[in-house]
Amino acid sequence: MEELYNHNDLIDGCLRNDRKSQQALYDLFAPKMLAVCMYYATTKHEAEDIMIEGFMQVFTHLDKYLGQGSLEHWIRQIMVNKAISNFRNNNKRYGYDIIDEQVEIADETANIETHLTAQEILKLMQKMPEIQRMVFSLRALEEYSFKEIGQELNITENTARVYFMRAKNWITEEIK
Amino acid sequence: MKMNIKDIMEQMQETPSPRCWESIASQLPAAGAAAGGSAAATAAKGAMSAGKLAAIIGSASAVVAIVTGTTIAILTHEPANVPQSNPEPAATVVVADNTEVATEDIPDITEVVPAEAPAVAETAVITPNKTEKEADEPAQNTQANPTVIAANPSTAMVSTPTQSTPTATTTSVSPNPSVGNTNSSGKNTSANATTKHDKPVAVSEQEEKSENDNPWEEAGYSRPITIEIPNIFTPNGDGVNDKFVINGLENCEKKALMVKDRNGQIVFQSRNYDNSWDGGNLPNGTYYYQFSYSINNINELRQGAVLIRR
Numbered sequence: 368m369e370e371l372y373n374h375n376d377l378i379d380g381c382l383r384n385d386r387k388s389q390q391a392l393y394d395l396f397a398p399k400m401l402a403v404c405m406y407y408a409t410t411k412h413e414a415e416d417i418m419i420e421g422f423m424q425v426f427t428h429l430d431k432y433l434g435q436g437s438l439e440h441w442i443r444q445i446m447v448n449k450a451i452s453n454f455r456n457n458n459k460r461y462g463y464d465i466i467d468e469q470v471e472i473a474d475e476t477a478n479i480e481t482h483l484t485a486q487e488i489l490k491l492m493q494k495m496p497e498i499q500r501m502v503f504s505l506r507a508l509e510e511y512s513f514k515e516i517g518q519e520l521n522i523t524e525n526t527a528r529v530y531f532m533r534a535k536n537w538i539t540e541e542i543k
Numbered sequence: 544m545k546m547n548i549k550d551i552m553e554q555m556q557e558t559p560s561p562r563c564w565e566s567i568a569s570q571l572p573a574a575g576a577a578a579g580g581s582a583a584a585t586a587a588k589g590a591m592s593a594g595k596l597a598a599i600i601g602s603a604s605a606v607v608a609i610v611t612g613t614t615i616a617i618l619t620h621e622p623a624n625v626p627q628s629n630p631e632p633a634a635t636v637v638v639a640d641n642t643e644v645a646t647e648d649i650p651d652i653t654e655v656v657p658a659e660a661p662a663v664a665e666t667a668v669i670t671p672n673k674t675e676k677e678a679d680e681p682a683q684n685t686q687a688n689p690t691v692i693a694a695n696p697s698t699a700m701v702s703t704p705t706q707s708t709p710t711a712t713t714t715s716v717s718p719n720p721s722v723g724n725t726n727s728s729g730k731n732t733s734a735n736a737t738t739k740h741d742k743p744v745a746v747s748e749q750e751e752k753s754e755n756d757n758p759w760e761e762a763g764y765s766r767p768i769t770i771e772i773p774n775i776f777t778p779n780g781d782g783v784n785d786k787f788v789i790n791g792l793e794n795c796e797k798k799a800l801m802v803k804d805r806n807g808q809i810v811f812q813s814r815n816y817d818n819s820w821d822g823g824n825l826p827n828g829t830y831y832y833q834f835s836y837s838i839n840n841i842n843e844l845r846q847g848a849v850l851i852r853r
Contacts (some may be wrong), residue, residue, distance in 0.1 A: 384572060393564055398556040405557055410828040412805055415559055419566050426571055479548040485555035488548060493827075508552055538548075 374438050381429050386506050389426060396439060397422070400446050402485075407450035408502040409493055417453050421446040447509055451519050454501055479507075479535065480540045491541050495534055503534035563804055589756065703792040768794045768838055775850040778822040787820045787832075802832045802849070822851045 375397070381459070381537020392476050399420050408414035424445050453523060481488070488490075492500050505511040517524040587831045594665050771790035778785045792798055800816040810830065811820055 386568070386571070389571065390564065390568070393567065397559045397563065400564075401557040401559045402552075402555040405555075406552065411557070411560075411826055412828045414557075415563050418559060420568050422563075423570055426567070433598050453759075480546065481551070482547060483551070485551050488551060489555070508549055 378429060378432070378438070381426060383503070392425075393422060396442055399439070400442060403443055403446050404450060405489055406492065406508055406529075407447070407454065407501060417449050421449040424449065447505075451501070451505075454497065454519065454520070458497070466529075470532070470535065479539055479542070483542055488538075488542075491538055498522075499530045499534045499537075500517040506531050507535075560806070603831055608807070627814075633719050661715070768793070770836065770843075770845065772834060772845060772847060772849075774848060775852060776822070779853040785821055786818060787822070788818045789816070789834065792816065792836075794838055797835065797837040797842070799835045800832060801834075802830050803831055804828070825851060827852050 372535070377388050377392045381392055397418065400421065401414055404414035404417040404421070405411065408417060421442070425442050428445075432438065483491075492503065495503065498520070502516055505516050505519070511519070513524045513527045516522075516527040516531075520527070522530075553816070694725050767793050773784070773788065776784045776787050789798075789800075789804075798816045798819070800813045801809060802811040802820070804825070805828065810825055811823070813820070816834075827850075829850050831846065831848050832845065835842065835844045836841065
């Protein structure tokens with residue numbers, strides 16, 4: 368409860384454009400949000416760029432946050448959207464092949480169990496092709512549906528499934 | 544103890560570098576300005592649309608280049624990938640050529656070509672024995688587009704025989720076959736384009752005649768020294784591109800290299816670089832180099848970006 372109270376204070380401060388509140392809000396969420404951005408970026412620099420853009424949107428659109436759902440979730444959604452648009456901007460020239468192969472989806476969730484640390488998993492993820500990583504992160508960590516992923520990344524639903532299964536199989540192999 | 548991948552990732556935290564908050568703070572509207580929020584948003588939108596406009600202009604010129612590129616390809620019977628691989632320089636030079644032709648209103652092909660030469664010389668004069676400023680293309684380019692290089696000598700010859708003496712201007716038009724030089728191929732193809740538009744048949748005849756000439760030796764010069772700086776290297780220990788290797792470094796007398804990261808911090812510095820930098824422990828990412836060197840006591844500075852990817 369105390370946390371919620373603090374958030375409300377912070378939000379009020381940010382809406383008044385009080386620099387201290389803004390920095391407090393940033394300090395509170397930045398480490399987590401940078402981690403989220405890292406799921407979608409190849410380098411830390413790139414992730415930081417996405418995060419900066421995301422926080423700019425958070426601060427300029429904070430009045431749109433109506434208190435439904437947690438503030439962290441709202442900010443995270445903005446970060447993910449920024450990461451997706453960053454991906455689209457980087458890749459608008461290349462069309463991705465439409466994959467026709469039908470995949471048997473045994474398990475569409477990312478129930479991968481491992482001893483690895485987050486950093487090690489992140490390193491593995493950064494080795495994947497960009498599109499595959501996007502699909503994997505959106506599905507496994509953000510729990511988007513394949514339909515949503517397809518719409519966001521401008522690929523078909525089936526293609527998204529194929530990329531996800533490839534990523535999952537690959538990562539399962541790697542962490543053995 | 545095994546854990547689900549999602550739970551592991553949820554616990555992950557990453558400390559952002561100080562530049563992040565600095566960047567955000569500098570973009571935020573000044574403290575206390577209550578109505579500043581929307582104003583800043585509008586300003587940002589304005590900047591965005593300006594950026595988009597630039598992007599559209601950029602892509603438009605690329606389209607022009609490709610269109611002209613295909614016409615050239617059809618007329619000269621060169622492989623179509625020759626001009627397309629270097630769309631931008633072709634576009635700029637073609638525009639310059641068109642104005643040149645339009646103002647002088649040249650009816651005859653023999654006059655077109657000499658008129659062409661000064662126009663080209665303005666865009667890039669490459670004196671032999673001096674380093675090529677335009678050779679900014681990375682080594683990969685040379686390997687990736689062998690057709691470009693192979694096609695250059697034949698297309699380049701078009702202007703040479705029509706001029707009575709092989710002057711410095713002539714040499715600047717002809718490319719060094721060993722260099723994957725964007726500008727020279729752009730120049731050559733555009734020179735072809737304008738002449739071809741007038742009389743395609745005449746030019747292809749000239750092309751055949753001049754195929755065996757070596758423009759450098761004919762003009763009495765040795766081949767130019769080129770410095771090729773890569774734009775990526777992969778220090779992952781696989782023996783391929785593990786170090787930041789500048790081709791042609793052995794020809795330099797002075798060779799000072801400085802590399803900065805995106806925050807402007809110097810991450811590598813050498814007064815006498817020996818192609819040995821492997822990126823150290825730097826994280827993957829883009830870095831910016833400044834390479835100052837001298838050849839025949841002519842000082843040059845080259846700068847650009849290099850990507851480290853392991």
